Amino acid sequence: MKRLMLALVLASAVPPTFAVLPAVAATPTQDLAQVSAYIRQVSSLTADFSQTDRNGQTLTGKLTLKQPGKIRFQYQKGVPLLIVGDGKALTVIDYEVRQVQRWPIGSSPLGALIDPKRDLSKFGKVVQTGDPNVLTVxxxxxxxxxxxxxxxxxxRKASAPAGLELYGWVARDAQSNRTAVRLTNHRYGADIxxxxxxxxxPRPVSRPSH
Structure with missing residues (x-):
């Protein structure tokens, strides 16, 4: 279970095609600019998520995002784990074993999604999918x-911020552990x-000995 969480923090799915706006051919530079515009325009987002690891195990929950740098993965009932980004660090809390691990936001690939100030052109590249209605970076x-x-x-979705809707992502860590996340029921602009x-x-409070 913990490997599943770390793969998400330290890390290609292509969604099924459905009717969206007619796509217009764009250069990779324009596509990256569009993704950057999406990240800047999404002041807040809530969505349901499903997360699948390389062994096919799937967990569900609710994603809450607020720019800049804040994100929360609240897992389904019965899963004693929580992932929270507070704008400075990304924290994995394991309530079962009472452990807490933290990383600077910039040390996680998720920083690409929750840091509007980062220049995506310096660390991102467009991956061709063969479907003009799907943009993958x-x-x-x-x-x-x-x-x-x-x-x-x-x-690509005309009614979504910057004409894009985040379908999900795939995180892959240095050991090639792969975790795929799919989002549904997007809701933008809520006051969070x-x-x-x-x-x-969950860590026990240490008390001085007498």
């Missing part, structure tokens, strides 16, 4: 391969309080 830092890669998959990105620390 792979992001990684070639100087820090241990951070893994994330492949963002978008559907910062308290949504707080979490309860």
């Amino acid at each position: 792979e992001a990684s830092d070639p100087k820090r391969p241990e951070f893994g890669t994330i492949t963002l998959v978008f559907n 309080p910062d308290s949504a990105f707080r979490w309860r620390d």
Whole structure:
């Protein structure tokens, strides 16, 4: 289970085709600019997610995102795990074993999605899918391969921010552990309080000996 979480934090799915707006041929530079525009325009997003690891195990839950840098993965009932980004760090909380692990936002491929100030052209590239209605971008830092890669998959949709809807992504860590995330029921622009990105620390409080 923990490997599943770390693959998400440290890391190509192509969605099925359905009717969307007619696609217009664009250059990779224009596609990257469109993705950057999407990231800047999405001030907040909530969605349902399903997450599948390389063994085919699937978990579901709710995603909450607020720019800049805040994200929360609330897993289905019975899964004692939580992932929260508070704008500075990405934290994995395992309530079953009372462990907490933290990484700077910039050290996770998810930073490509929740940091509007990052220049996507410096670490992202368009991956051709053969479907003009699907835009796929792979992001990684070639100087820090241990951070893994994330492949963002978008559907072109006229009514969505910047004409794109985030279908999901695939995260792959340095050990090639692969985790795919699919989003549904997107809801944009909700007023999300910062308290949504707080979490309860399960670690026991150490008390001084007498």
